[in-house]
Amino acid sequence: MDNIFKKYLEGKSVRNIDFKVFEPSFVPNKMPHRESEIGILVDNFGKILMGGMPKNVLIFGKSGTGKTAVMKYIGRELEDASKNRVNIRSIFVNCQIKDNSYSIFETMGNSIEGEKIPFTGWSFDRLYAAVKKNIDMYNGNIILVLDEIDRFVKKNGDDILYQVLLLDSELEKSRITLVGITNDLKFMDYLDSRVKSRLNEEKIVFPPYTSEQIYDILMDRVNIAGINDFVSEGALRLISSLASQENGDARKAIEMLKASIQLAISSGENKVEEAHVFSAKNRMEYDAIMETIKTLPVQTKALLLGILLLRESGTIQFTTGEVFEAYRNVANGANLPVLTPRRISDMLSDLDSLGLISANVTSLGRYGRTKMIEINVSFTDAKRVILEDENFRGLKATPTMKQLRFNIDH
DNA sequence: TGTCCACTGGAAGGGAGGGCTT
DNA sequence: AAGCCCTCCCTTCCAGTGGACA
Numbered sequence: 001m002d003n004i005f006k007k008y009l010e011g012k013s014v015r016n017i018d019f020k021v022f023e024p025s026f027v028p029n030k031m032p033h034r035e036s037e038i039g040i041l042v043d044n045f046g047k048i049l050m051g052g053m054p055k056n057v058l059i060f061g062k063s064g065t066g067k068t069a070v071m072k073y074i075g076r077e078l079e080d081a082s083k084n085r086v087n088i089r090s091i092f093v094n095c096q097i098k099d100n101s102y103s104i105f106e107t108m109g110n111s112i113e114g115e116k117i118p119f120t121g122w123s124f125d126r127l128y129a130a131v132k133k134n135i136d137m138y139n140g141n142i143i144l145v146l147d148e149i150d151r152f153v154k155k156n157g158d159d160i161l162y163q164v165l166l167l168d169s170e171l172e173k174s175r176i177t178l179v180g181i182t183n184d185l186k187f188m189d190y191l192d193s194r195v196k197s198r199l200n201e202e203k204i205v206f207p208p209y210t211s212e213q214i215y216d217i218l219m220d221r222v223n224i225a226g227i228n229d230f231v232s233e234g235a236l237r238l239i240s241s242l243a244s245q246e247n248g249d250a251r252k253a254i255e256m257l258k259a260s261i262q263l264a265i266s267s268g269e270n271k272v273e274e275a276h277v278f279s280a281k282n283r284m285e286y287d288a289i290m291e292t293i294k295t296l297p298v299q300t301k302a303l304l305l306g307i308l309l310l311r312e313s314g315t316i317q318f319t320t321g322e323v324f325e326a327y328r329n330v331a332n333g334a335n336l337p338v339l340t341p342r343r344i345s346d347m348l349s350d351l352d353s354l355g356l357i358s359a360n361v362t363s364l365g366r367y368g369r370t371k372m373i374e375i376n377v378s379f380t381d382a383k384r385v386i387l388e389d390e391n392f393r394g395l396k397a398t399p400t401m402k403q404l405r406f407n408i409d410h
Numbered sequence: 411t412g413t414c415c416a417c418t419g420g421a422a423g424g425g426a427g428g429g430c431t432t
Numbered sequence: 433a434a435g436c437c438c439t440c441c442c443t444t445c446c447a448g449t450g451g452a453c454a
Contacts, residue, residue: 102438120438121429297441320417343442345418361418365452368416 017265021225022258024251027072032220033213034066037204041074044202045177048088048141049081056178056199060185061206064249067181068092070206071145078143087140095152101160104146105131112138132167139173150184153191161195208248215240217250218257227261231272235260238277259284289377292354293385299331299339300347301386306330307357308379308386319370320345334392348373356382 020026031038044054061067075090082088091111093104102120105127109117114134117127135142144164146152152160161178168176180187180199188196209217218236222228239260243253259280264272296304306326310318318326324341331338339347348371352359359371375382386392 100439118429121431121436123430123437126430126437299441339441340443341417342419342444346442349419361450363450363452364416365450366413366415366454367452368414369448369450370417 017227017230017261018225019258021221022254022261024255027069027076028220028224030220031066031070031073032216033209034070034206037066037206038070038074040202040204041070045074045078045143048078048086051086053175054141054143054177055201057180057202057204058187058199059179059181059204059206060183060187062183062208062247062249064243064247064251064253065206065208066250067183067206068147071179071181075143075145087138088143089138089140090143090145092145092147094147096148099152099155101156101163102127104152104160105163108142108144109134112142114138128163128167132170135167135174135176136171137173140175142174142176143179144176145179145181147181148183149180150182150187150190153187158191158195161199162192165195165198209244209250210248211240211244214243214248214250214253218253221254221257230264230270231257231261232274234274235272235277238274242277242281256280256284286381289356290381290385292356293377293382294388298336298389298391299343300350301389301392302330302334302336303327303344303347304351304356305383305386305392307373307375308383311375311379312383316374318373319364320348320373321370323348323373330392330395333395335394336391345371 041057044057047054059067059071071090072092075092079088079090089112091108093107095104098104098107102122102124105124106117106119109115109127109131112134114137115130117130122130149161161180164176164178168178178199185205188200191199215236218239222231222236236257239253239256243249243256246252256277260272260276263280263283264276267276269276293301293304303323306329307318307323309330310322310326320341324344327344328338330336348357348359351357356375356377358374358376361369362372363369387395
């Protein structure tokens with residue numbers, strides 16, 4: 001009789017795979033095809049070691065072009081080279097997560113020794129003073145890397161950059177060098193001139209990787225993990241070409257490789273082939289969408305559910321007004337407070353930017369101006385995920401649901 | 411050619427919920 | 433405990449608008 005874990009016992013190359021190598025946070029010891037970009041950064045930050053002043057840097061490039069990884073690599077090498085010579089600390093802030101001035105300053109202040117700063121509560125003046133004191137006490141060079149800086153500036157304006165530049169000018173014993181990372185080439189347009197010139201001292205563009213380059217990167221990781229014999233060349237070629245079609249995104253390619261390996265292992269096979277790549281790709285896309293839906297706030301889920309029910313009733317496109325009515329029925333049915341049309345309008349734009357729906361502003365002439373809304377995801381799956389939320393438990397396959405559908409249909 | 415619909419999206423502000431200070 | 437300060441979510445108010453229709 002076969003043991004139910006048999007498939008995990010077989011396949012000898014499988015057992016000791018170090019999956020850390022395939023994590024986005026993994027920074028390898030060499031970065032293929034980024035030699036010239038690294039060269040520019042080395043020249044810039046090398047000045048610190050000679051007692052000089054580096055320029056502020058702006059890095060442009062689409063996602064997965066190695067911007068963040070290269071900066072992490074530079075930071076690591078620099079801190080290493082500076083040991084017993086100068087104090088250098090690189091501080092990474094992902095502006096998509098830390099999306100207000102307070103938390104950026106708080107991260108900066110808490111990344112070095114000194115007064116501990118609470119994550120909320122202080123007035124900005126007090127926060128500024130504490131961060132300034134901590135940094136000056138450090139007596140060294142801070143490299144502040146603001147990742148996805150365009151998102152922050154679009155949301156909050158460029159005051160934070162001005163404040164950091166001001167802080168730098170007020171420091172006596174330390175220096176701050178700003179590194180902005182963005183995937184928006186038009187990012188500079190959002191900046192005030194007082195900030196623009198200071199931030200734009202050194203500009204580096206990271207081009208997308210070609211299929212060949214991604215292949216090299218993947219090969220590199222496979223070698224580090226020591227699993228050359230476990231991954232077929234065809235699978236690597238396929239991932240490379242799929243990723244190069246998607247803006248040359250190496251991060252996605254590595255993720256896809258990881259998922260393909262896991263899939264091959266769990267189906268008990270001894271080599272990753274093209275078929276695993278295709279299934280991994282589908283699986284990843286599906287999981288990403290469902291995870292997005294699962295983590296939506298309740299009211300947004302109610303709105304999306306309203307849209308899904310409209311779609312279920314046969315229509316493909318709906319106006320904001322129709323969607324609002326559908327949402328109102330869902331909210332009432334689930335005993336949620338009904339939000340105003342203004343708020344719903346914003347939530348529709350949110351769902352649009354998440355890619356779950358398309359909402360295009362269209363004029364119906366005499367019949368007004370509205371967003372035309374279409375759903376972009378499998379509605380049976382999306383509905384199932386939303387109904388897992390306990391707020392909608394009362395609606396699940398009950399007469400209320402039928403009633404809802406009835407209300408919407410008529 | 412002007413009207414007018416059904417919205418859009420900006421601006422301002424309230425209040426809840428988090429936390430700190432005195 | 434009272435008084436601040438912060439962000440987040442939401443409301444209220446309102447000027448603006450593309451294009452079908454009279």
